[in-house]
Amino acid sequence: MEVFLALTALLAVDTALSIQERINGENGWYVPKIDGTSEWMDLHKAKTLLVNVKRFLFDADVSFYLYTSSNPTKGKKISASKSSIHDSYFNKDHPTRFVIHGWTKSYLDSLTIIITKAWLSRGDYNIIVVDWADARTNYLAAVLAVPGAGGKVGEMIEYLHDSHGMSLKSLIVIGHSLGAHVAGYSGKTVGSGRINTIIGLDPALPLFSYYAPNRRLSSDDAFYVESIQTNGGIFGFLKPIGKAAFYPNGGMQQPECNLISFCSHVLSVIYYAEAVTHKNFAAIKCRNYIAAMRRDCSSTYKHVRMGAIGNAHEAEGTFYVPVKQNAPFGYNKIPTDL
Template sequence: MFCLLLLLLLSFLVQGSDQWHNGDCAELSNTTWLQYRQQRLQLQVQFLLLTRQNPECAKTFGEDSLGKENYFNASKPTKVIIHGYRAMGSKPSWAGQLAHALLGVQDVNVVMVDWVYGASFAYNLVVENYKEVALQISVLINLLQKQGCALESFHLIGVSLGAHVAGFVGTLFEGKIGRITALDPAGPMFKGADTYDRLDPSDAQFVDAIHTDSDYFGISIPVGHVDFFLNGGKDQTGCARSHFASMYGYVICDHMRAVHVYMSALNGSCPLTGIPCSSYDDFLKGRCVNCDAFKGRCPAIGLSEKCGLSVSPVPSQQKLFLLTTSLPPFCAHHILLAMEVSALSKSAEVEVTLTTGSLATKQRLRLQKSASAYTTMMAHPVALCEIHSISMRNTGARLYQQGSVHVKWVCLSHVVANTREEPLCINNVNVRRGAPWSHDLVQVCGLFRR
């Protein structure tokens, strides 16, 4: 019994001497409406540290832990994750997933900013708190500078309202922070705000933003050096469009898609590149098909320096557009469809489908009597020469639209492909109502490659 007690005492002493390494893991906060009412005057910001040495056990991090034994390494870059508004007071479950994705790509310090108590329930009051959160983050960065961290080694990743928190941190450091990434930066109360009060390109040496819900919770204007507008920045594929769908599907899905796409991009399984264009409508009509403005290299979502840009000076508020699929890894190949039809006596509508196995991409083209040439951008999960077939169907109304459409030629080309390929073209196609037309593309592509 004496020996057992002695062993237990020694174990306790060892644990106490190494409390940082073996103490309890810290977690992001939750709050309730009652707690909020009792504590709403207390902002309660805390910082949680994750590294490759403690990837599954976050540690509370701050002034008290500096100068002591901890996992923070001042010689490595530091990623700072900043969540935004928490309508119901719940902790951001995605924050840990994002931290793990970052650690999987780079050996860095990841600091998660937890300000759930000040970010919950009443949005207008939460907006009043965001600059105070930025001040507290700046205090931590100042302390870390004294530990040997350079300002350019900090990369702030802000989600929704957290993007503007990151922007104000950048303002406090006069734009010397290395990088800010904004994941669907918040729109309400910020679209018409002065640049001092919202994120803008002057807040860091490089600012990139991903827009996925610019018609509701996100901001619709460019806020960075490069701004990626996924599917136009509004309605995302796979997200419910009905008020009767689940609350998540209708309200949050578009807004949070930026986070999930960013995490997918970190895995690097496929490129998510944007194409510069003045508007989404021009992009869809095939008027923007290259990245000559960036010396032929398109910016890509992810951690590559300046999104892969090598041009100097870095552009500012450059709109970039790309199409995505509905599921991870979200990457789509941009296929430009162009066709010319013979003169029509009535308006018509043709549905074009690209098929690869069980995968099908559909696009409807409205044909007018006054036009003969049409172009449209389509997103397909596989590359051009992996598409099995193309089919067309006359979907026009029986009485009021064209009964038969003669397509002089239809061509498909891969936009921003790694290799320059000539378009695949098929000539002389008749698409009659009730008689869908289909053609094997594998054979065409094989002939082309010879």
């Protein structure tokens, strides 16, 4: 009996150590599968696989759909040609927003639609929704398609700036999950100009490394990069990767969401659309991301709000963002009981 108990205890310790050794995003990743489950892939295997499968990767098609106040619900497909832009409602005098979906989604996904509606509710904008849905067959293929898709977005941005007078100073590129890294690559490849702002909505963690900023969204990809991190350490990055990083509810799990479900991951989009419409996500400056996770920050705030346009010149560092369980999720003022 004593031998059995000892073996059981050793097995429990060994199992615990094995679990502890798996640090998502550090020595491997829990890679999502199309059926909603995840599979662990250690760092060495992932690197080997990524290198070996590159030669089999197809170049995913990337399409662009323009929405404006003149066509708010039916996107006009545009391309980098004079006739295409002239036949659309594109207006160089209006600020432009690029919106990029994540894995398994398309330009018609509800998440891109709510961001489009949010910006159009504020006035006249060119909203260009990027579709790179051909790369959604599996997560690995989508990851390998990110650089090419981002490059094509960068080329479109460069074309609209050089040939049609689109302002880079007012340009904001918004990407969710893998789309956040596509946005990052658009900034890396845009040409001689520089994107003003990139918003990364819970940038995807699996198969991306904090220590390889040249292969993911990074703070150098635009004049200002903001990350809104809602499912850190699971589907999204936990460590900050932008000039300013916002951590709603501590950045890992959102109210009423299961930690390992897509619920918290998706809420980054819902929060951002609300922030655009209502400008109501007050934020508290923290010493670092660990303090934000633990809500170990001050109880006061000044002027920075998550998702605000003015953040490009005002926000830097790490911020804790209190949220409610139901919409509207943001606080106009910091509650006193935090």
